[in-house]
Amino acid sequence: MKQVDVIVLGAGAAGLMAAIEAARRGRRVVVVDHAAKAGEKIRISGGGRCNFTNLGIAADRFLSKNPRFALSALKRYTQWDFIARLDAAGIGWHEKTLGQLFCDGSAKEVVALLLADLAAAGGELWLSCAVGDVRRAGAGFIIETARGPMGAASVIVATGGKSIPKMGATGFGYQLAERFGLPLVETRPALVPLTFAEQELSWIAPLAGVALPARVGFGRSSFDEAVLFTHRGLSGPAILQISSYWREGQAISLDLCPGVDLGAVLRAAKQDNGRALLRSHLARLVPEKLARHIEADLGMEAPMGTLSNVALERVATRLRTWSLMPVGSEGYRTAEVTLGGVDTDALDARTMEAKGVPGLYFVGEVVDVTGWLGGYNFQWAWSSGWAAGQVA
Known part of the structure; x- marks a missing residue:
C-alpha cells in the first residue's frame, strides 16, 4: 500500500493550493480527483479569464453561520499574496469593476501555474481516480481509491460543493464530514x-x-x-x-x-x-x-x-x-457556488483542521463560508488551502 504524508481530495483551487503548500514543506503529497482535468472551475470562471480575487476582501462579504471564521485565513494569506504570485509568474491581470481582478489572458494560465508549482514541489496528481472509503487507521487514515488503497497521516478535503454537477460536483465532502461526526449547515444553491x-x-x-x-x-x-x-x-x-x-x-x-x-x-x-x-x-x-x-x-x-x-x-x-x-x-445546475457546508464550529479557524479528528482538514467551498460574486470565493479557496497546507 502506498504511504504518503498528505492526501488531498479534490484538484480545484483550494485543493491545489493546499497541496502546493504542504509539498513545499517537504511533505509527500498526492492530490486525487475523479475528474479528468484539474482546476476546471478555474478554467471556466470569469468568462475564461478567471476572476481570481477581489481588492475588497472583508468579513461582511462572506456568508456563514460565523462570518468571522474566515478572517484568520484571509488575513494570513491575502489577495495581495496571490497577486504577487501571479506577478512573479508573469501573468498579467486587470481590475474590471468593484475590485474584481481578472487575468489579461486565459484562466488556463492560472491552472498551469498551480500545476507547475505542485510538480516543482514534488507533489503527485492522480486524475480520473475515484475515491471510496476514508477511514481511521491508527494515528492516520486509509483512503480507498481506484488505484488501490493509500495510507496518509493527513487528509485535506477540498471536494467543493454541489454546484455545476455537469463538471463533476458531488456531495462527497459533506458525506465524509458526517462520517467523522462533523455537523453540517444546510446547503443550497447560491449565486444563481x-x-x-x-x-x-x-x-x-x-x-x-x-x-x-x-x-x-x-x-x-x-x-x-x-x-x-x-x-x-x-x-x-x-x-x-x-x-x-x-x-x-x-x-x-x-x-x-x-x-x-x-x-x-x-x-x-x-x-x-x-x-x-x-x-x-x-x-x-x-x-x-x-x-x-x-x-x-x-x-x-x-x-x-x-x-x-x-x-x-x-x-x-x-x-x-x-x-x-x-x-x-435554477438550482445547482447553474449555481456558481454552494451556500452552507461543514459547520465552522467544528473546525479550527487557523488550520482548518477538524476539532476532535486530528489530521482531517476541510478547505474551500465544502466549508460553510460563501463569498460574494466577484473573486471572493476564489480568495477563500487560496487562503483556506494555504492555511491547511502550512500544517497538514
Whole structure:
C-alpha cells in the first residue's frame, strides 16, 4: 500500500493550493480527483479569464453561520499574496469593476501555474481516480481509491460543493464530514438566477435579453449591479448576489432607476415636451424595449401632456419599487457556488483542521463560508488551502 504524508481530495483551487503548500514543506503529497482535468472551475470562471480575487476582501462579504471564521485565513494569506504570485509568474491581470481582478489572458494560465508549482514541489496528481472509503487507521487514515488503497497521516478535503454537477460536483465532502461526526449547515444553491411563477414570468419573459443597471434588495442587503431579464426569470450580477440572501416565500425588491427621482424627471419632461410619448423619455433612462413594455403595460401610450402627475408617479413607482416573489432558483445546475457546508464550529479557524479528528482538514467551498460574486470565493479557496497546507 502506498504511504504518503498528505492526501488531498479534490484538484480545484483550494485543493491545489493546499497541496502546493504542504509539498513545499517537504511533505509527500498526492492530490486525487475523479475528474479528468484539474482546476476546471478555474478554467471556466470569469468568462475564461478567471476572476481570481477581489481588492475588497472583508468579513461582511462572506456568508456563514460565523462570518468571522474566515478572517484568520484571509488575513494570513491575502489577495495581495496571490497577486504577487501571479506577478512573479508573469501573468498579467486587470481590475474590471468593484475590485474584481481578472487575468489579461486565459484562466488556463492560472491552472498551469498551480500545476507547475505542485510538480516543482514534488507533489503527485492522480486524475480520473475515484475515491471510496476514508477511514481511521491508527494515528492516520486509509483512503480507498481506484488505484488501490493509500495510507496518509493527513487528509485535506477540498471536494467543493454541489454546484455545476455537469463538471463533476458531488456531495462527497459533506458525506465524509458526517462520517467523522462533523455537523453540517444546510446547503443550497447560491449565486444563481432566480425563477418566477407564470404571473410574473408573463411580464418578464418578453424582455428576455434586456439588461440594465439596477438595485436589487432583500431584507437589509442590496446590490447595485446589472440585472438581466431571461425566459426563465431574472439573472445578472445583482440577482446572483441577492440569491445568496433570498429565502423562499419572500419577495425581493427591484429599483430599475437607482438614484433617480423618476417622478420629478417625468414631470419635468411633460412640462418641456408634452407631445412626446412616455416611452421616449423613459428610453433615456432604461433600455427602449423595457420603456415600451412599461408604457403598454400601464396603458399610457399617449402624449405626455395628456398624462396626469398621479399617472406619472405610478410609472415611477413601478420602476423604482418593484416587488417580486421568486418561486425558486435554477438550482445547482447553474449555481456558481454552494451556500452552507461543514459547520465552522467544528473546525479550527487557523488550520482548518477538524476539532476532535486530528489530521482531517476541510478547505474551500465544502466549508460553510460563501463569498460574494466577484473573486471572493476564489480568495477563500487560496487562503483556506494555504492555511491547511502550512500544517497538514
